[in-house]
Amino acid sequence: MNGRVRKTTRRFVICEPWEVVVVPFPFTDTAGTKRRPALVLSETDFNRSGATVLAMITTSTHVPWSGDVEIRDLGAAGLKASCTVRFKIFTLDNRLILRRIGCLSDADLGRVAAEMRWCFGASLLPKETE
Numbered sequence: 001m002n003g004r005v006r007k008t009t010r011r012f013v014i015c016e017p018w019e020v021v022v023v024p025f026p027f028t029d030t031a032g033t034k035r036r037p038a039l040v041l042s043e044t045d046f047n048r049s050g051a052t053v054l055a056m057i058t059t060s061t062h063v064p065w066s067g068d069v070e071i072r073d074l075g076a077a078g079l080k081a082s083c084t085v086r087f088k089i090f091t092l093d094n095r096l097i098l099r100r101i102g103c104l105s106d107a108d109l110g111r112v113a114a115e116m117r118w119c120f121g122a123s124l125l126p127k128e129t130e
Contacts, residue, residue: 012094014047015040018109020077022098023054035098037078039085039112052097056088067119069112071104078102085112087119 024033042053078101
């Protein structure tokens with residue numbers, strides 16, 4: 001090989017809270033991954049640090065968990081099939097976020113935020129401003 005060796009770096013996405021993104025989810029029983037939607041929970045300033053906190057989005061055909069929130073406005077979220085936000089929360093390196101596909105509608109956002117307050121306790125989340 002002639003010339004300089006170029007270093008390549010993968011660009012990364014800085015997400016806004018409540019955006020729906022596509023990320024590689026690992027299988028629990030194999031070494032492979034599958035592209036799945038996820039909901040951004042962390043604030044933009046945190047996401048600029050190089051990682052993003054996400055919640056799993058799953059199809060509604062799975063057995064429901066306590067705290068699951070159905071996404072009703074699929075178009076706004078960029079989803080094609082009936083889906084649910086599940087509070088299976090994880091932090092992912094921004095370089096692994098493949099793309100943005102949508103954002104929760106105000107109604108869906110309100111229901112997810114209400115479940116988060118119920119799940120984590122109001123003391124862990126900021127009080128709503130008037």
